[in-house]
Amino acid sequence: MELTKIVDRRDYHILNRNLRKVNRLAPQMAALTDEQLQHKTVEFKERLAKKETLDELLPEAFATIREAAKRVLGMFPYDVQVLGGIIMHGGNIAEMKTGEGKTLTAVMPLYLNALSGKSTILVTPNEYLAQRDASEMGPLYEFMGLSLGCRAGEEQEELKPHDKRYIYQQDIVYTTNATLGFDYLIDNLAETVDKKFMPEFNYVIIDEADAILLDSAQTPLIISGAPRVQSNLYGLVDNFILTLEEDQAYKLDEKRESVWLTPTGIAEAEQYFSVPKLYDGTHTELVKHINLALRAHLLFENGKDYVVRDGEVVLLDDKDGRILEMTKLQGGQHQALEAKEHVEITHNMRAMASIT
Incomplete structure (x- = not known):
């Protein structure tokens, strides 16, 4: 609900x-009993079934849920x-300042679109x-008369x-961008139909759209898995x-950023x-492992780039030296460091699916 722009006078x-x-419908809704107000949900669904559109229902549906909010929550949307x-x-996209009631604002379009029976x-942004x-x-x-699910x-x-x-x-379902993203990936990786669970997408409101669609989207969501053959x-x-x-047998460049075998090596x-x-094209895995081991011994320093803690190789942040929990180097480099430090070699993980 950020960054609203009225495009032209027609929209206005x-x-x-x-x-x-x-x-104009507010007094009419206020005059209804609770039972009559609740029955409006059934009425709207019947009208939709008779080919009336959500846009046509909007004023009455908004007026209905507005009056219901007043009775149930004690809040009447401005x-x-x-x-x-x-x-x-x-x-x-609607820009609303802190305190303008984004949570209650979202209820009206959510109610209207949920009447369709679709997702x-x-x-x-968070749980x-x-x-x-x-x-x-x-x-x-x-x-x-609507059901609610919370996936968080x-x-x-x-x-x-x-x-x-x-x-x-x-x-109606409330969730987070990370949960929805990972659920989407897991659902698409399902091996059988009975393991799939996602609905057909229909309508979604994104709270803090700038944070989710811009800031969070810079870091992809990745599902990793261990190959069967290690x-x-x-x-x-x-x-x-x-x-x-x-x-x-090997050479280092002046900045000690790369290393390679010499002809002797x-x-x-x-x-x-x-x-x-060695380089005839049939020993690519061996060449890869030699390069990884060279890098592990000559480009990564214990105490600077990583430490060994409780029998594990743990990476350090290159900016502040803090331990990077739950983070590993990819492509086999982490396993090469483990071999160098003579600790248990963990499974090499690879990205199975990713999305922003």
Whole structure:
């Protein structure tokens, strides 16, 4: 709900016309009993089934949920919130300052779009907001006969596909951008149909759109997995590297940023591993492991680039020297460091899927 821009005068007039309609309907909705107000949800769904559109329903649906919010939550959306809801229903971005009530604003377009029976999702930047907003707005949706799911929280980390499917089948779902992104990847990696759980996407509101679509999108979400076949060359190649002499078998550049075998080093490798020609294209894995081991010994320094803690190679931040938890070098480089330090060699992980 950030960065709104009214594109032209036509948009401005449509917004204000809808706002006037919502306000005109307010006394009519206030006169309804709770049962009559709740029945509006059934009525709207029937009208949609008869080919009436969501845009046609908007003024009355907004007026209905507005009155319901007053009764259930004790909060009556202001005109600026109604305008924000109309803007978001149209697929546009609405800028609202802190304190203007974004959580309540989102309820109106969420309610309207959930009437279609199709997937309706609100995405927030973090789990706290998703859980808080779902908890605060849940009684309102329940009052109006809609179901609510919240796909956020540590307790959901081990959910099975059928549990996730149940959550996503609710009329309205609150979640986070990271959870939704990872769920999308996991669903697309499913081996069988019964392990899939995502709905067909229909309508979503993104809270803090600038943070999610710009800032967070700079770091991709990655699902890693261990290949079934793991290399057994790390230890063997590490022993070979220890037999080499600098300037004879390998060279370092002046800035110590790259290292390579000399012709002498290539000859020693061919003799050590009993291969006729190291670079004939049939020994690419061996060449790769030699390069990784050379880098591990000559370009990575214990105490500067990493430390060994409790039998593990742990990386250090090159800016402030802090330990980088849950972070490993890719492409086998981390395993080469483990071989160098004679600790247990962990599985080499590779990216199976990623998305921003």
